[in-house]
Amino acid sequence: MRAAFTSRLLWIGIAALLGGALLPLAASGYVLGLLTVAYYTAVFAMSWDLLFGFAGEVNFGPTFLIGLGAYTAGILDARLSPNISIWVCVAAGAFSAVVGGVVLALPALRLRGPYFGLMTLVAVLMLQNFVVVFAELTGGEIGLSVPDVMSIDAHVNYWIAFGFMAISGAILFGLSRSAIGLILQASGQDAVQAGALGFNVGKHKLAAFVVSAFFSGLAGSLMVFYLGTASVGTFVDISVGVQVIIAAVLGGRRTVIGAAIGAIFLIGMGEILRPLGGLATLIVSVIALLVILFFPDGFLGMLRGRNRS
Numbered sequence: 001m002r003a004a005f006t007s008r009l010l011w012i013g014i015a016a017l018l019g020g021a022l023l024p025l026a027a028s029g030y031v032l033g034l035l036t037v038a039y040y041t042a043v044f045a046m047s048w049d050l051l052f053g054f055a056g057e058v059n060f061g062p063t064f065l066i067g068l069g070a071y072t073a074g075i076l077d078a079r080l081s082p083n084i085s086i087w088v089c090v091a092a093g094a095f096s097a098v099v100g101g102v103v104l105a106l107p108a109l110r111l112r113g114p115y116f117g118l119m120t121l122v123a124v125l126m127l128q129n130f131v132v133v134f135a136e137l138t139g140g141e142i143g144l145s146v147p148d149v150m151s152i153d154a155h156v157n158y159w160i161a162f163g164f165m166a167i168s169g170a171i172l173f174g175l176s177r178s179a180i181g182l183i184l185q186a187s188g189q190d191a192v193q194a195g196a197l198g199f200n201v202g203k204h205k206l207a208a209f210v211v212s213a214f215f216s217g218l219a220g221s222l223m224v225f226y227l228g229t230a231s232v233g234t235f236v237d238i239s240v241g242v243q244v245i246i247a248a249v250l251g252g253r254r255t256v257i258g259a260a261i262g263a264i265f266l267i268g269m270g271e272i273l274r275p276l277g278g279l280a281t282l283i284v285s286v287i288a289l290l291v292i293l294f295f296p297d298g299f300l301g302m303l304r305g306r307n308r309s
Contacts (some may be wrong), residue, residue: 012300013169013257020162029154036154036226038267039161043168043219045247045259047212050172052245053254054184055208057109061120062216062244067127067236068100069093069217071138074146074230078139081147090221097217098210105209109202121238128236143231150225157226164222165260168215173256175211184208185254246288252298261299 024032048062073093076084108119131138138144151157175181183204224230234240247266252258266284273280295302 013173016257016261017166020166024155024158032154032158034267034271035264036157036161037223038264039165039260040219040223040226041244041247041267042165042260042263043215044244045251045263046169046172046256047215047219048244049248049253049256049259050176050184051208051212052248053256053259054176054181055205056184057205057209058114058117059120059212060117060245061122061124061241063236063238063241064104064120064123064127065097065101065213065216066220066240066244067124067131067232069097069220070224070230070235071131071144072096072217073221074144074224075137077146077148077225078144086148086150086225090218090225093221093224094214094218097213097220101209101213101217102206105206105213109205109209124236124238124241128232131232131236139230141232143229143234146224146228146230148225149228150222160222161226164219168219169256169260172211172215176254176256180204180207250288250291250298252300255298255300258298258300265299 020035023035027035044062044066047065048059051057051059070093072095073089076089076092077086104120104123108116132140135141150160176184183199220235223235227234243266244263247262248259249262250258250265251260251262266288269284269287270280273283276283291298291302
């Protein structure tokens with residue numbers, strides 16, 4: 001506990017939260033809307049970092065879990081509204097992501113090397129095909145319109161997303177600094193040696209996958225009721241998963257808080273450079289590449305002065 005409170009990461013996170021709490025006093029509705037999306041993306045990235053940064057499992061398909069949560073919540077609301085509460089839909093979305101995560105993890109965690117990542121990637125493609133084939137249920141390529149939204153007030157939406165990101169980050173950060181996080185880190189570095197020390201590597205990795213699935217699905221469900229629509233390009237597409245992965249690596253692997261910083265940076269830079277058109281993606285990609293090459297510990301590594309000699 002003392003180590004957690006003396007951690008520089010913790011104080012960086014607290015400073016960032018204070019800044020975010022004061023931001024609505026001066027920011028416009030447009031900026032608040034942009035940050036609302038960034039905060040949900042931050043939860044996606046933090047959830048992914050728990051699985052990869054600590055457990056050492058490269059999940060190339062984070063949008064499988066995100067998409068399950070988003071589409072479950074969206075379909076329930078679209079088909080049963082107004083006879084069902086938004087919060088019931090959100091809970092159902094998180095539950096479906098957990099169930100899908102367990103179904104995927106049980107066989108996938110038996111695999112090693114690139115095969116685990118390949119299986120998660122295939123899961124995303126399967127979900128994409130499901131959305132397209134069952135278009136009457138999911139809206140297909142056009143997208144699914146959700147009749148209900150959290151709020152039409154930008155400030156309310158901001159506070160929901162900000163509070164959710166803060167609580168999720170605190171839980172994930174605390175978990176990563178607990179005994180479970182240390183076991184995950186040990187198993188990610190050397191699963192054989194961790195097992196020889198008496199740790200149940202498979203059980204802890206499955207637990208990490210379930211936690212990652214829960215927060216990913218919950219964030220996807222909440223984001224649906226902010227956007228008012230669910231589409232493949234927003235929640236399931238492979239490019240969305242790549243953005244989540246880059247955000248986590250940019251901010252700093254194995255930090256949780258860094259993943260949130262990376263996500264906010266990517267969303268913000270993409271919007272600032274939007275007038276440049278296709279060149280914006282190139283510039284952001286080059287920045288990401290330079291950071292990964294020269295500062296493998298990400299933005300938080302830069303703050304600490306760590307770089308690759």
